[in-house]
Amino acid sequence: TLKKITIQFVFHLLVSLLGFQNSYNIDLIYVVWLFLVVAAWNWNVWLIPVRWAFPYQTPDNIHLWLLADYTCDLIYITDILVFQPRLQFVRGGDIVDMRKNYMTTERFKMDVISLFPMEVLYYFTGVNSLLRFPRLLKYTAFFEFNDRMEAVMKKAYIYRVIRTSTYLLYSLHINACLFYWGSAYEGLGSTKWVYNGKGNAYIRCYYFAVKTLITIGGLPDPTTVFEICFQLINYFVGVFAFSIMIGQMRDVVGAATAGENYYRACMDSTVKYMNSYHIPQKVQNRIKTWYDYTWKSQGMLDEQELLVQLPTKMRLDIAVDVNYSIVSKVALFQGCDRQMVFDMLTRLKSVVYLPGDFVCKKGEIGREMYIIKQGEVQVVGGPDLQMVFVTIRAGSVFGEISLLAGGGGNRRTANVKAHGFANLFILDKKDLAEILVHYPESQKLLRKKAKKMLTKDKRPDEKETRKEEVVIPHRPDTPKMFKAALKVTEQAGMEATFGKLKKTYKPANGAGEVRIIQQSHILSTHT
Secondary structure: OHHHHHHHHHHHHHHHHOOEOOEOOEOHHHHHHHHHHHHHHHHHHHHHHHHHHOOOOOOOOHHHHHHHHHHHHHHHHHHHHHHHHHOEEEEOOEEEEOOOOHHHOHHHHHHHHHOOOHHHHHHHHOOOHHHHHHHHHOHHHHHHHHHHHHHHEOOHHHHHHHHHHHHHHHHHHHHHHHHHHHHHHHOOOOOOOOOOOOOOHHHHHHHHHHHHHOOOOOOOOOOOHHHHHHHHHHHHHHHHHHHHHHHHHHHHHHHHOHHHHHHHHHHHHHHHHHHHOOOOHHHHHHHHHHHHHHHHHHOOOOHHHHHOOOOHHHHHHHHHHHHHHHHOOOHHHOOOOHHHHHHHHOOOEEEEEOOOOEEEOOOOEOOEEEEEEEEEEEEEEOOOOOEEEEEEOOOOEEOHHHHOOOOOOOEOOOEEEEEEEEEEEEEEHHHHHHHHOOOHHHHHHHHHHHHHHHHHHOOHHHHHHHHHHHHOOOOOOOOHHHHHHHHHHHHHOHHHHHHHHHHHOOOOOOHHHHHHHHHHHHHHHHO
16 A cells, blocks of 8 residues: 555656646546657667667677667557557547557557567677667657647647757757768768767767758868768758758747737737827826736736637636636525526626726716625725725625616715725626526516615615605695684684674575584684
8 A cells, every 4th residue: 555655646746747737538647658658669769870870789788778679669568458458539529449449540550560570680680770670660659649748738838849859859869870870981080071980979970960950060071972972961951950940949939929929019009009199107007017917917918818719618617617606605696597607607807907996986887796806905985085994805796786776777885996906807787688688587586686785775764754755744734714714703702703604694495504504613623
């Protein structure tokens, strides 16, 4: 158990040091195995020319060379018998097990040919490294390793730069071997052009190869026909190979710095625009600060530009992983359809506010909801807007009632400004309305919650005043007829008044007496 734990620890340490990251359908153990296979392949690629050209393989150390050769062959055989049959590949969109199909593939044929035992000819020619040339046919493992490395590394462009540089070094390596072979063919030290046999043979020949392929010049002029032809071929191949390497390196570096170049171009264009319209220097400095902080914190100016290239399902997966834990805490959206919340996550927009920037001001019409991703904001007030009432930190939400307010939107009731650099998610009211069309039940629930929140936020004195106006009406004024009758009653008394009324209003059928009696009863009651 201790041995297993130690192996796992060393493996994960190697993965972290190399900058690997977990990737879907990519087994890091298989990547490490491919590294061993490619190392065995590189042994043959680099050492076969050296052993053929330079006198480094001697009878005294031949057993060490053969031990390394057969160790590489063992790695080849293990890859064919153990690892390759366990792989899976995609055919027509279906995942196919390689166990039944590996022997029918072109890769299997190349792997078998690469192990063709031409070493049996050692009996006639001696140990000649050129007889191991078939081992180079396992180049498919090298290209597969490149693809896997770029898939699991966090910064793949670093590996691309190293790989392209290795191509150049290998071409110089082959040229150095050929130069020593040509010098040995002509005779070491026979002319000024060939290697004179002094010092380290490989280093001096490699120096010649560098000056030739990169066309630096300053080399002795060839004298014989063989030397002239060799040098001409060197120059032609050098110009062709070096131009290819320079072009590849330019593409690799350009792809690695494409985002930064775009950021620089945007900033330069903005600065040029501001200078042409004589924008104040204070405003220009704040805009430059926004560009600089946004690039350093996000690595891009707009996250939406990157996500728009992905399919809808993948954009949703990223949005759920990044934003769902924050949005799910918003009380306004609790109880709503889960898919509605997912659709809403893809509409969130990331905006960076500089220190002192007002996110919203009191009295403005609210059309957005804000979710604090990083940093913090402050609710301020007072005559000079310097008094801090409360500080809202990362993970908090404000302005959510503005999303569902009717009548064109409600006004903001507070001033909110960024304290330091703040990165906020913004959800627009229009975007939410487009989503709620497809979720009527969630729309009803949100309207109900918004109405309850708005009612709760009203001041108590306003509610009481409105209630009194409805329940207790004003008393109407006293009619003029009643006022005159009261005045007469006070002067002459009740009986005299009734006597006068009877004489004045005496109907024929006696109906008037009833009206007068009723009227006198009303007057008495009023008095």
